[in-house]
Amino acid sequence: MRYAMAIDTKKCVGCSDCVVACQTENNVPIGYCRDWVTEITDGTYPQLELEIRSERCNHCENSPCVRCCPTGASHYSDGGIVTVTHNKCIGCGACITSCPYDARYSHPDGYVDKCTFCIHRTQKGLQPACVSTCPTKCMYFGDLDDPKSEVSLVLKKRKWKTLIPEAGTDPHVYYLI
Amino acid sequence: MAKRRDFIKVSALGLGGATLGIPLISSLAKTTLEETRGDYQSMKRTPTYCEVCFWKCAGWVYKNDEGKIWKITGNDEDQHCNGRFCPRGTGGVGMYNDEDRLKTPLIRSEKDGQQTFREASWDEALSYIAKKLKVIAEEHGPECTALFTHGSGGKYFGNLLKAFGSTNITAPSYAQCRGPREVGFIATFGEGVESPERTDIRDARCLVLIGSHLGENMHNGQVQEMSDALDKGANIITVDPRYSTVASKSKFWLPIKPATDLALLLAWIHVIIDEGLYDQDYVKKYTFGFEYLKEHVKNMTPEWAYGITTIKPEIIRETAREMGHASPSVIVHPGRHVTWYGDDTQRLRAVAILNALLGSWGRRGGFYRPETASVPSYPHPPYPEPKRNWRDAFPGQYQLADLALASGICDATIPTVTRDCSFKAWIVNGTNLIETLPNQKNTLEAIKSLELLVVVDTMPMEITGWADVILPECTYLERYDLVRTSPHRKPQIALRMPAVEPKNNTKPAYWIARELSKKMGLADHFPHEKLEDLLDWQLKQMGSSLEEMKKIGVKTFDREYDDLFFLPDEDIEFFTNTGKIELYSSALEAEGFDPMPKYTPHEEPQEGYYRLIYGRAPMHTFSRTSNNPNLTDLMDENKVWINPKVAKEWGLENDQLIHLLNQDGIRSKFPIKVRITERIRWDSVYMVHGFGHDQRKMSRCYGKGASDTNLISRVHIDPVMGGTGMRGNFVTFQLDAEEVKS
Numbered sequence A: 001m002r003y004a005m006a007i008d009t010k011k012c013v014g015c016s017d018c019v020v021a022c023q024t025e026n027n028v029p030i031g032y033c034r035d036w037v038t039e040i041t042d043g044t045y046p047q048l049e050l051e052i053r054s055e056r057c058n059h060c061e062n063s064p065c066v067r068c069c070p071t072g073a074s075h076y077s078d079g080g081i082v083t084v085t086h087n088k089c090i091g092c093g094a095c096i097t098s099c100p101y102d103a104r105y106s107h108p109d110g111y112v113d114k115c116t117f118c119i120h121r122t123q124k125g126l127q128p129a130c131v132s133t134c135p136t137k138c139m140y141f142g143d144l145d146d147p148k149s150e151v152s153l154v155l156k157k158r159k160w161k162t163l164i165p166e167a168g169t170d171p172h173v174y175y176l177i
Numbered sequence B: 001m002a003k004r005r006d007f008i009k010v011s012a013l014g015l016g017g018a019t020l021g022i023p024l025i026s027s028l029a030k031t032t033l034e035e036t037r038g039d040y041q042s043m044k045r046t047p048t049y050c051e052v053c054f055w056k057c058a059g060w061v062y063k064n065d066e067g068k069i070w071k072i073t074g075n076d077e078d079q080h081c082n083g084r085f086c087p088r089g090t091g092g093v094g095m096y097n098d099e100d101r102l103k104t105p106l107i108r109s110e111k112d113g114q115q116t117f118r119e120a121s122w123d124e125a126l127s128y129i130a131k132k133l134k135v136i137a138e139e140h141g142p143e144c145t146a147l148f149t150h151g152s153g154g155k156y157f158g159n160l161l162k163a164f165g166s167t168n169i170t171a172p173s174y175a176q177c178r179g180p181r182e183v184g185f186i187a188t189f190g191e192g193v194e195s196p197e198r199t200d201i202r203d204a205r206c207l208v209l210i211g212s213h214l215g216e217n218m219h220n221g222q223v224q225e226m227s228d229a230l231d232k233g234a235n236i237i238t239v240d241p242r243y244s245t246v247a248s249k250s251k252f253w254l255p256i257k258p259a260t261d262l263a264l265l266l267a268w269i270h271v272i273i274d275e276g277l278y279d280q281d282y283v284k285k286y287t288f289g290f291e292y293l294k295e296h297v298k299n300m301t302p303e304w305a306y307g308i309t310t311i312k313p314e315i316i317r318e319t320a321r322e323m324g325h326a327s328p329s330v331i332v333h334p335g336r337h338v339t340w341y342g343d344d345t346q347r348l349r350a351v352a353i354l355n356a357l358l359g360s361w362g363r364r365g366g367f368y369r370p371e372t373a374s375v376p377s378y379p380h381p382p383y384p385e386p387k388r389n390w391r392d393a394f395p396g397q398y399q400l401a402d403l404a405l406a407s408g409i410c411d412a413t414i415p416t417v418t419r420d421c422s423f424k425a426w427i428v429n430g431t432n433l434i435e436t437l438p439n440q441k442n443t444l445e446a447i448k449s450l451e452l453l454v455v456v457d458t459m460p461m462e463i464t465g466w467a468d469v470i471l472p473e474c475t476y477l478e479r480y481d482l483v484r485t486s487p488h489r490k491p492q493i494a495l496r497m498p499a500v501e502p503k504n505n506t507k508p509a510y511w512i513a514r515e516l517s518k519k520m521g522l523a524d525h526f527p528h529e530k531l532e533d534l535l536d537w538q539l540k541q542m543g544s545s546l547e548e549m550k551k552i553g554v555k556t557f558d559r560e561y562d563d564l565f566f567l568p569d570e571d572i573e574f575f576t577n578t579g580k581i582e583l584y585s586s587a588l589e590a591e592g593f594d595p596m597p598k599y600t601p602h603e604e605p606q607e608g609y610y611r612l613i614y615g616r617a618p619m620h621t622f623s624r625t626s627n628n629p630n631l632t633d634l635m636d637e638n639k640v641w642i643n644p645k646v647a648k649e650w651g652l653e654n655d656q657l658i659h660l661l662n663q664d665g666i667r668s669k670f671p672i673k674v675r676i677t678e679r680i681r682w683d684s685v686y687m688v689h690g691f692g693h694d695q696r697k698m699s700r701c702y703g704k705g706a707s708d709t710n711l712i713s714r715v716h717i718d719p720v721m722g723g724t725g726m727r728g729n730f731v732t733f734q735l736d737a738e739e740v741k742s
Helices: A017-025 A064-068 A094-098 A129-133 A150-157 B022-036 B093-097 B122-140 B154-164 B172-189 B220-231 B261-274 B280-286 B290-296 B302-309 B313-326 B344-357 B406-411 B440-449 B462-466 B509-519 B531-541 B546-552 B586-590 B644-650
Strands: A003-008 A036-044 A047-055 A074-076 A082-084 A139-143 A173-176 B045-049 B058-063 B069-074 B106-111 B114-119 B145-149 B206-210 B235-239 B252-254 B330-332 B425-429 B452-457 B469-472 B492-494 B554-556 B610-615 B639-642 B657-662 B672-676 B684-688 B730-734
Touching (some): A017 A036, A017 B069, A129 B069, A150 A173, B045 B546, B069 B093, B122 B145, B122 B425, B122 B469, B145 B154, B172 B344, B172 B406, B235 B313, B252 B313, B261 B290, B261 B302, B261 B313, B261 B344, B531 B546, B546 B554
Parallel strands (some): A003 A173, B206 B235, B425 B452, B452 B469, B610 B684
Antiparallel strands (some): A003 A139, A036 A047, A074 A082, B058 B069, B639 B684
16 A cells, blocks of 8 residues: 555645644644645746645655664554654654655654654545545545555556656655646 | 824723623623523523624534533524534634623723723713714714624614614625625626525536635535535636635636636636537526627637636636536636726626626526515504715715725715715724725724724724724624524524623624614614514514424425425516516616726736735634634744745745735734745735734734735725726835834
């Protein structure tokens, strides 16, 4: 099982519902976030293009954060989800520095925190909070090993990209373009 | 002589729970708990419908083991949200948690020659209001009172006002927002667009948006349907001087010169008639005045429109064909906030006419026939017949306005020699009129003329600073309200019940209105001590019950008839004078207005000035959410969008603080950061509405960004229905800005 997320940049309106839904679902303190929205404008008026995308931990198959963690707090959980065991984390911040996506932050309680693909929900067969609330339904979540999963199907059908592929991290968040 | 009313910064008073004596707090808390303790406290999940915006999505409030609100999510059965809340609804918990909330009733008083607020008990505050209203009724008549409302409390205060003898009940959502659209569509189809809009976007093959920034205005169901339509391959045509989010998702973006939309619409009508792209059977069967219209637009060619709109003729033709080929599954969207230039009803008429030609009204992928669940009203004593109403202040004007004008009542509050009636008391519930009505000077003059201003709100908004009495309302998460009934594809009701106890000394609007009714001798109009009793009675009449609704939150009923869309060859009598869809409006003609829309040029900015365009951000609702901790975390200030060419001319840099100065010499109260972006035309600037608060008590949003309303001093009134056109204001830049200290 390999969990992955595909996000349709053609549908995302950048409303940030994914951000606030994640914050409330996971009790992320105000002022911090596990996901965020990026907007990139290209061209000059009126020949313009705009890409909007919701970003988060890429749950990389080759994760620099897991590799550099001195205590083993950062590790792969079921389905390849990269998680941090809070009570093993010493808050050294090596993982924060190593992540090419800047996806991790220091929680005020002294550990490093980030997106978990809402593992507490996915283990129950639910979608991550961001996916389940997104008003444009621009996010797909599922198992890459299951060819019939929504995420496998949409990746087969549509053109996609990953972020910073040159980092060689083999990310599991895909952007439909 | 009217008394002068000063703005009081609620914070200057050192008020709030902390200064209440300890015994008072505990005794209050005790009574409150005993009075209202309910089963909801043990419920992990309670139903609600959202009050952060007017879309009113139904959802669930979840609590954690400590009984605190954890999260709010959508109800799958709800047609407004389909189980998915928008960021504001998801972040609605911030409205409850906001520590800057109003906490206890306050009464304006004088101390050491200074006006200030003093804390009062509910009993004292309500007695004060009742006494004042009685004096006003005796001296001027009860019709000299008005209610401004935007939200669920309006029904209770409306009931109270009608019982008192006034029908002056208004919401800025009409004359400052969607009024021209309703009037334009009623003049054409005999029916308005309503809310939520009756647009069948999910099945549209072509969606045309004119200045409507769906996705940035987070009208939940519509945004969802737009996304569904995109999935199904629909094409979007967006007309906007700004490269909006939805412009980036559109097949065609028409970067129109601002204030010229009507010329484009007329040219589209020309092409659609000229090239025979209209639905000929539909037009023949259902419409009136086609030949007049054809003659009217004969010379309104794309070439004519090019010179006005800067949109190339071939693009105008190509987009008209795109609509024609999608007919009847095409929506030329009526928009929502459409009070722009003062000829807005006529512009919306052109939109309605286009839809009629394309045969989209009553067709799948166009506009559906909504149905509303009918909730029985509990018998109440008859209301007294008022001697006059707001219309008497405007003899012969705005006859086609189908709702009261908030701006009209505001104007009619300022005494003049020509009017025999001016308003003396306002009750304002859930609408921050200072940031809602254009021309703040005028609003303040009206407020200063009042003998009584009561503000019922959850937050210390600007309007509360002008109040005589402030009544702290609890949020939607802490109360019952009447069931939500909205027009939609299927009749549906939604329940709101409290998830938690009201914080501090706040009360639900129903309780406030009922207690006030007792003091005014009008208690007969509020026969139910608790709203739950009325709800249960109503729900049982409908075949449900409060018990059932607590479990399901939303209940859907079957339609009376299977008539969501027109049946093939259905004979239809439209609610217009001719019984047809009026391309030529007999109603407008009868009132002395153009029966078919004409383009008139609007003023353009002088050199060095830029047209002020404003809009919405998906994570905020007007100025209502600017202090919400969850939503401020997503966006805590607005910026002024400036085209790079203009920025270069002025030597501006990104995030530089500047002041805006409008054509009337009004300078923004606070500086605003510059956002240099290609996404805005060089002749305009853009900012998100709802920022630049100058109420210090709102600690997160005070002085953050600038207020567009502050700069909208020039208003172009729509002669048809009294809408306030607000897009005829121009600003220039002042670079002497300093950071605001909070």
